[in-house]
Amino acid sequence: NAGVMQNPRHLVRRxxxxxxxxxxxxxxxxxxxxxxxxxxxxxKFMVYLQKENIIDESGMPKERFSAEFPKEGPSILRIQxxxxxxxxxxxxxxxxxxxxxxxxxxxxxxxxxxx
Amino acid sequence: xxxxxxxxGPLSVPEGAIASLNCTYSDRGSQSFFWYRQYSGKSPExxxxxxxxxxxxxGRFTAQLNKxxxxxxxxxxxxxxxxxxxxxxxxxxxxxxxxxxxxxxxLNVKP
Numbered sequence: 001n002a003g004v005m006q007n008p009r010h011l012v013r014r015x016x017x018x019x020x021x022x023x024x025x026x027x028x029x030x031x032x033x034x035x036x037x038x039x040x041x042x043x044k045f046m047v048y049l050q051k052e053n054i055i056d057e058s059g060m061p062k063e064r065f066s067a068e069f070p071k072e073g074p075s076i077l078r079i080q081x082x083x084x085x086x087x088x089x090x091x092x093x094x095x096x097x098x099x100x101x102x103x104x105x106x107x108x109x110x111x112x113x114x115x
Numbered sequence: 116x117x118x119x120x121x122x123x124g125p126l127s128v129p130e131g132a133i134a135s136l137n138c139t140y141s142d143r144g145s146q147s148f149f150w151y152r153q154y155s156g157k158s159p160e161x162x163x164x165x166x167x168x169x170x171x172x173x174g175r176f177t178a179q180l181n182k183x184x185x186x187x188x189x190x191x192x193x194x195x196x197x198x199x200x201x202x203x204x205x206x207x208x209x210x211x212x213x214x215x216x217x218x219x220x221x222l223n224v225k226p
Binding site for chain 1: 151159205
């Protein structure tokens with residue numbers, strides 16, 4: 001039973017390019033969360049998605065960032081026109097269902113470097 | 116005010132001692148509480164979760180929850196150098212499993 005899979009593990013983009021980060025949740029998990037971690041800082045919530053729905057995007061920057069979790073395929077976090085400040089580790093987590101007590105499991109993260 | 120607050124540390128303890136990590140949260144409606152451990156350059160891994168007031172023990176780890184004080188802690192007994200990591204407190208709300216994370220406390224266990 002594979003865990004949460006994120007790819008790529010490392011991504012280098014030039015300023016102005018687009019970055020696409022993928023997350024495949026654990027089997028049977030229908031809830032996906034994206035977090036960003038800047039160097040030496042904690043995890044910051046970005047967005048919470050269920051299949052085909054964005055439940056909470058209160059942590060997403062208003063511009064350039066978008067996320068989706070289609071009916072088929074992985075969840076995608078898309079960053080358009082990347083800037084140096086976007087350099088961070090982006091972690092995806094998944095959980096099986098709503099309700100108290102369903103913990104989230106994390107993927108290995110994608111480390112984005114903008115040059 | 117941050118949703119979840121942790122002392123960033125570093126917290127240094129000698130090998131074999133008890134390490135005490137603390138976390139406070141702002142929303143009284145929070146219902147689930149988690150401790151994750153994150154080694155440098157790695158992803159967070161779940162250590163313990165607790166939902167009810169009181170203590171919950173698992174091996175060398177004890178989680179303590181006081182909802183009245185909006186406080187949750189993690190005790191690590193017989194600390195080992197391999198416990199050296201950043202410990203993240205996470206708080207879950209309502210039924211949507213939206214987790215709020217603290218910025219983590221860095222623990223150093225000295226041999």
